[in-house]
Amino acid sequence: MTTDTTTKDTSPGASAPGTTVLDARGVTMRFGGLTAVRDVDLTVSSGEIVGLIGPNGAGKTTFFNCLTGLYIPTEGEVRYKGQVLPPKSFKVTAAGIARTFQNIRLFGNMTVLENVLVGRHTRTKEGFWSAVLRGPGFHKAEAASRERATELLEFVGLGAKADHLARNLPYGEQRKLEIARALASEPGLLLLDEPTAGMNPQETRAAEELIFAIRDRGTAVLVIEHDMRFIFNLCDRVAVLVQGQKLVEGDAATVQGDERVIAAYIGEPLENDPGAAEAAEVEAAEAAAEATTDAAPGKENDR
Numbered sequence: 665m666t667t668d669t670t671t672k673d674t675s676p677g678a679s680a681p682g683t684t685v686l687d688a689r690g691v692t693m694r695f696g697g698l699t700a701v702r703d704v705d706l707t708v709s710s711g712e713i714v715g716l717i718g719p720n721g722a723g724k725t726t727f728f729n730c731l732t733g734l735y736i737p738t739e740g741e742v743r744y745k746g747q748v749l750p751p752k753s754f755k756v757t758a759a760g761i762a763r764t765f766q767n768i769r770l771f772g773n774m775t776v777l778e779n780v781l782v783g784r785h786t787r788t789k790e791g792f793w794s795a796v797l798r799g800p801g802f803h804k805a806e807a808a809s810r811e812r813a814t815e816l817l818e819f820v821g822l823g824a825k826a827d828h829l830a831r832n833l834p835y836g837e838q839r840k841l842e843i844a845r846a847l848a849s850e851p852g853l854l855l856l857d858e859p860t861a862g863m864n865p866q867e868t869r870a871a872e873e874l875i876f877a878i879r880d881r882g883t884a885v886l887v888i889e890h891d892m893r894f895i896f897n898l899c900d901r902v903a904v905l906v907q908g909q910k911l912v913e914g915d916a917a918t919v920q921g922d923e924r925v926i927a928a929y930i931g932e933p934l935e936n937d938p939g940a941a942e943a944a945e946v947e948a949a950e951a952a953a954e955a956t957t958d959a960a961p962g963k964e965n966d967r
């Protein structure tokens with residue numbers, strides 16, 4: 665038997681909108697002498713898409729790893745729906761938090777459907793002996809899992825490719841498949857680590873639509889991304905990590921207007937920064953003025 669009592673439209677992990685699903689408090693992660701994450705608080709509620717941004721090495725992935733049981737925070741506490749998270753990633757997945765990784769981690773030689781079925785294992789109650797003996801309970805569970813996996817593939821737009829080998833999918837579809845596999849564990853919170861990395865603009869737009877649809881099914885989303893346009897379009901709230909600490913948190917306008925955020929990105933300018941065009945114009949004007957001064961007739965005489 666499975667716990668599969670789902671409909672296409674609502675995730676079984678869904679909570680009433682506005683319920684806090686993730687509550688991370690004072691999370692600190694040290695590696696020897698290096699503090700990668702320092703005293704970070706973050707909440708995510710049902711019905712929300714929250715973004716986590718910051719320059720390279722700011723501690724975003726380390727923080728994600730603290731939320732998924734991959735790392736046990738040196739200090740602090742992470743609660744999911746009020747319960748302190750167990751310190752093992754498979755238990756965290758079973759509790760209701762699923763994730764994707766920066767680098768795609770699919771089983772390339774398995775079919776698209778099989779990849780999603782792998783993601784279902786935390787939601788099936790069939791034990792080892794049932795699988796070995798392949799009794800009626802096992803077959804029923806397998807059929808239910810296949811049905812649910814097929815629904816999820818349709819949901820992400822890969823219904824027609826269920827029998828293809830994962831490695832033969834184009835890049836953007838592999839990313840979608842990763843998301844379908846994560847959804848197969850019926851999470852209440854989905855963590856996406858750079859979901860649009862390597863995507864073209866069209867694929868990025870499709871990913872945006874898909875994440876909105878996931879939110880609408882009742883799954884809260886926390887997303888790390890470097891693509892600022894994507895993050896500010898998508899997220900209800902954005903937290904900025906800099907050198908392991910949370911610098912600012914708020915809606916897109918609050919974060920975009922904060923001088924400290926722009927300063928933190930100096931040397932690594934904000935992608936699609938609204939001020940970038942003006943800054944380039946000023947630089948060009950300064951360069952032109954310098955060139956004119958250099959070529960001015962009085963210049964020789966001034967020396």
Ligand SMILES: Nc1ncnc2c1ncn2[C@@H]1O[C@H](COP(=O)(O)OP(=O)(O)OP(=O)(O)O)[C@@H](O)[C@H]1O
Binds near residue numbers: 720723727
């Ligand atoms: N397992 C580890 N052992 C030691 N140091 C680590 C480990 N993982 C991360 N770090 C260090 O912690 C800091 C934060 O790294 P992290 O990967 O979390 O940053 P990030 O914000 O995700 O960066 P990026 O945007 O480049 O992915 C970096 O200085 C990194 O070198």
